[in-house]
Amino acid sequence: MAGGHTGAKGVVHVERRRFLGLAATGLTGAVGLTATACGSGSDSGDGVTLKMVAADYGDPGGDNSTQTYWDEVSRAFTKKHPNITVDVSVYSWNDVDKKVADMVKRGEAPDIAQIGAYANYADQDKLYPASDLLSIPVQADFLPSLAEAGEVIRVQYGMPFASSTRLLFYNKTLFSEAGLDPEAPPESWKELKRAAAALKDAGVKIPYGLPLGPEEAPAETMMWMLSAGGGYTDTVGTYTIDSAENVRAFTWLRDELVGEGLTNPGPGSTDRQDLFDAFCRGEVGMLNGHPTLMQQADRHDVKYGTAVLPGDGGPAKATMGVADWMMGFKQNGHREQIGAFLDFAYSEKNHYAFADRYDMLPVTTAARERMRRDKGHKELWSFLDELATAEFYPAGKVSWAHVSAEIKKSIGKAVEKGGSPASVLGGLQRKAEAEETAAQ
Structure with missing residues (x-):
């Protein structure tokens, strides 16, 4: 899947790209052919x-x-x-x-x-x-x-x-039942933990859904990095997986959410779709999601809201795409x-x-x-x-496919009880640097 976003405003760099520009005009009419591209007349000969x-x-x-x-x-x-x-x-x-x-x-x-x-x-x-x-x-x-x-x-x-x-999705019905304002979603990590604790006290099965299993690990990881002001790469496209910001994000996750029993059990083996399905059954209070979740939630008559991702001290300054x-x-x-x-x-x-x-x-x-x-x-x-x-993800890096696969395998260990975010992220950083060297 596929594919991360920028920190401070105005930053421009090779791998994390600002979005959108205007497409070339005057060329989007009738489909034509070039000498190198095929088109509607190219299917002659044998099947x-x-x-x-x-x-x-x-x-x-x-x-x-x-x-x-x-x-x-x-x-x-x-x-x-x-x-x-x-x-x-x-x-x-x-x-x-x-x-x-x-x-x-x-x-x-x-x-x-x-x-x-x-x-x-x-x-x-x-x-x-x-x-x-x-x-x-x-x-x-x-x-x-x-x-x-x-x-x-x-x-x-x-x-x-x-x-x-990606935006934060939250179940307005569960918020109301937990005594939370359904029109005031959390804007910071502190508020996110407070809301998750209230949902847990109200009997919600999964206060916050954290999918760090193989399906969604690179995306969920990047969202938490961005919410701390970090990311996979710096402004010139160099990997910064073990940056202080990223370590802080996963240390907070380990201690304040997973360690407090405010997430699904075993985030490292939990996939996105499993949590989407649980959200639509009314079992999840909050989770990060993409537009497809709206369609699924609407089919199940879930009353939900969306908001900018909470960040360290306030709303995250960057959105993941x-x-x-x-x-x-x-x-x-x-x-x-x-x-x-x-x-x-x-x-x-x-x-x-x-x-x-x-x-x-x-x-x-x-x-x-x-x-x-x-x-x-x-x-x-x-x-x-x-x-x-x-x-966006640093998809133009030849190394990214290997780095992404490694994230899927190991990032969940960073939030386990007794896990070391610094060690896990450091291992990923070394893997990324080795893959970069091999790709050159």
Whole structure:
């Protein structure tokens, strides 16, 4: 998944990018073709089956699984391109990155992957540049800062597919039952602990949901780092995982929330979706969430509110944003067919259908403007606004995929009873530095 945001205002640096710019104008009309990009006329000759692996944004096994979305898109595409079939396999965020990594390692890379990181594959020369796949109008329609975040050495390989920001979600009904003002969510760590303690006293099963399991660990970790004024990298893109700010955040979590029994048991083995499901059952008082949780909570008639993430001493100065990435692998030589399908998938109609269905934020100017006009998505407008100051994972670092995997394995140990945040974060820092050196 995929993908962090900036500290003090005005900071600009390589890996943690400010969001949004204005997309190039005049190029987002009728889809055209370039000499290198394919398009609607490229599917001549024998039939080709493209293998695609994608992440699931819906409820696992539910009617809104992303498998359903991609099946609809691939069927519609094949009607227009009878010689190209697209076989899409959708996996949970727990498994999808590893699934693709294993396929590549076996020499069986998919043609298309929609996952959380691209830079390591680009560094190994396994990906097509976006300009070799997409028509000019489609590539130009990406929001500029996201397109830039998809670059390795100024060449775009990662094509943004979905984005989101994070806010604090809280159950207004549980707040009222605990004697808390349902219109006054906590703004600081101190207020967060006070609210969690009141919820616990009122019998709430999970006062604060802390998902540090493999599904959400890098994101939840980054949100807590940002809330302390820290982050994964500094202003020039150097890893700062074991900074004093980050150690302070996890020491506070260990002592003031987890140690006081104010979170779910075993945060290091708890996944995001499990807590989302519990929130919708009325068992969680507060947790950090993205726009998709609104849809799930609405289906279960949960009365909830959202707020800026609480920080150390006041509201967090930075919001976390996540971008997930589409990429085309070279191995099977299906450049033209991959490009034709991606042009189709990124059309305003199809890309907006995805954002609309899963309450995600669009990555193209056309779809973003359409969402701004859609009053049915008024609740998402505040998430769109948060993108202006959002910080993202250092996805352009070749080392990030390995660092992210290590965070998933070990960050939960930092908040265990007797755990040492300084030691855990220090170990992650050393791992990140070693991966950076190896990538150079």
